[in-house]
Amino acid sequence: xxxxxxxxxxxxxxxxxxxxxxxxxxxxxxxxxxxxxxxxxxxxxxxxxxxxxxxxxxxxxxxxxxxxxxxxxxxxxxxxxxxxxxxxxxxxxxxxxxxxxxxxxxxxxxxxxxxxxxxx
Numbered sequence: 195x196x197x198x199x200x201x202x203x204x205x206x207x208x209x210x211x212x213x214x215x216x217x218x219x220x221x222x223x224x225x226x227x228x229x230x231x232x233x234x235x236x237x238x239x240x241x242x243x244x245x246x247x248x249x250x251x252x253x254x255x256x257x258x259x260x261x262x263x264x265x266x267x268x269x270x271x272x273x274x275x276x277x278x279x280x281x282x283x284x285x286x287x288x289x290x291x292x293x294x295x296x297x298x299x300x301x302x303x304x305x306x307x308x309x310x311x312x313x314x
Contacts, residue, residue, distance in 0.1 A: 196222045196307065197240035199257065200273070201249050205296070209244060209303075214285040216304035218313035228260070235264050236278030241311050244303070245290075246248045247274040247281065248256055255281075262289045271303065 196213050200206045203226070221268045223238060227232040227249055234242065241263055258270050269291040272305040276279065282293045289308060293304050308314075 195220060195238060195240045195242075197225060197231060197234055197238070197243040198222055199225045199228070199243065199249070199254075200246040201226055202302055203245070205246075209300070212300055213307070214306070216301075218308055219311075220223055225297045228257040230262065231257055232260055235261050235268070238271050239265060240268070242271065244273060244307075247276075247285075255285060255290075257292050258285070259288055271307065271310075273303075282288055 196219055198206050198209045202248050206224045210224060213219045213222050223234055223240065225234050228251060245254040246277055254272050258293060261268055261270060270289065271288045272285045273296050274295045275296045277295060292306055
């Protein structure tokens with residue numbers, strides 16, 4: 195199960211469709227913000243979390259730290275609209291598996307997700 199966390203409902207739906215069509219993922223769960231994501235992680239224990247860096251109330255880095263406290267082995271991918279090397283280094287140092295640009299080909303995101311989750 196993939197947890198998709200993004201304040202933009204159309205982007206969440208787009209990623210959800212991408213993962214369902216990308217094959218191998220049993221389901222996707224969506225959260226609008228960090229509070230929802232924390233509750234869903236505690237209840238559902240996803241196999242991968244995809245977080246938007248820019249969210250209201252709690253940014254992606256703060257959320258990643260909280261999710262790692264709940265599920266230390268959870269792979270986390272960060273999505274960002276900016277190409278910021280400082281943010282990317284900070285993301286990787288707090289346990290985020292990989293950082294992807296929302297502007298790039300998101301097929302790469304699905305391919306990496308399949309690899310991280312052990313889906314052939």
